[in-house]
Amino acid sequence: MPVAKAPVFVMNENFTITATCPNSYMAFINGVEKTLPYTVTQTYQQQIIVVKGYGYGEGMQNSDTVEQTFTVPAMEMPKAEAPVFAMNESFEITATCANSYKAYVNGIETVLPYTVTQTYQQQNIVVSGYGYGINLQNSDTVEQSFVVPAKHFDEYVDLGLPSGTLWATRNIGANSPVEYGDYFAWGETEPKEIYSWDTYKWCKAYDDWFTKYCTDYDYGYNGFTDNKRKLDPEDDAAYVNWGSSWRMPTKKQQNELRDKCTWTWTTLDGVNGRLVTGPNGNTIFLPAAGECSDSGLRHDGSWGYYWSSELYFYTDGSDVSQALHFYSVHFDTGWDLRYYGLTVRAVRVPQN
Secondary structure, eight states, X not given: OOBOOOXXXXXXXXXXXXXXXXXXXXEEETTEEOOSSEEOOOOSSOEEEEEEEEEEOTTOBOOOOEEEEEEEOOOOOOBOOOOEEEEOTTOEEEEEOSSEEEEEETTEEOOSSEEOOOOSSOEEEEEEEEEEBTTBBOOOOEEEEEEEOOOOOOOEEEOOOTTOOEEESSOTTOSSTTSOOOOBOTTOOSXXXXXXXXXXXXBSSSTTOBSSSOOOGGGBGGGOOOOOOBOOGGGXXXXXXXXXXXXXXXXXXXXXXXXXXXEEEEEETTEEEEEEEOTTSOEEEEEOOBEEETTEEESTTTOEEEEEEEEOOSSSSSSEEEXXXXXXXXXXXXXXXXXXXXXXXXXXXXXX
């Protein structure tokens, strides 16, 4: 008795399985009998399709069983839409996204909308996130940055000084009179992690390569000088953080505070510092907040260092600026290297 021809199976680009055979045949797909042609439904997972079968016919012996294997690749899963973040004038963070998403505010997973609480310290808010959904690939992670400005500050004290200078009740970046607040290199308006010549804004990594506020060409980059002795408003930490009503004190204003007030070393709410009493009996408290340099924060709790807005000219060069210094048994004005991170106690600009 003649032997029937075995079927030859093929799969086309549409994943349709067909057979060529001159006689009748049986076909099984992954062990289940199927009538060909048969189209495999593509999914989001790769599929291995095993097709078996044999030929038969009247007056014929069945052929040997043949087996062919085909691969149906995974269907490309569509990508989710990434969220688009926004912050309104009330500092509320929202997201627009067609699908579900995850949101992180400064690295912490947060459900939006979320309102940032404004403080007396400028805040840099980093919002990141990604979109996801059923049968969707996660979107790429997106990131957006927003700045929440320092809350408008309008608390000052009239100490009864001859100049009429009004002094702020707290340091820039502080939320109370006893908080240390932020630390600034001279002529910079944002705090940072490392305070060194390498990170100082106005030089080329060396203390004698200044690019602004230089009165001596020996200290300027390629001999640069601009003879600026006092900070421009855009480089004044008080003006930038608290607005046009505030400035860092001049040397004259710091000297007047030193000479016309009574300075008492004290502890207020557990914080060491100087209680400064003006001629009229009103007071301000200056925390002993220390200073920041290459090695980090030092002398906090024992020393206070506060920038003025001017360079210091009792030493050679342009690498130092005047600062107010004090500890438990001494207070005076002196100088510090410009790259040091010091606190700032602002003065109120006279209002017309």
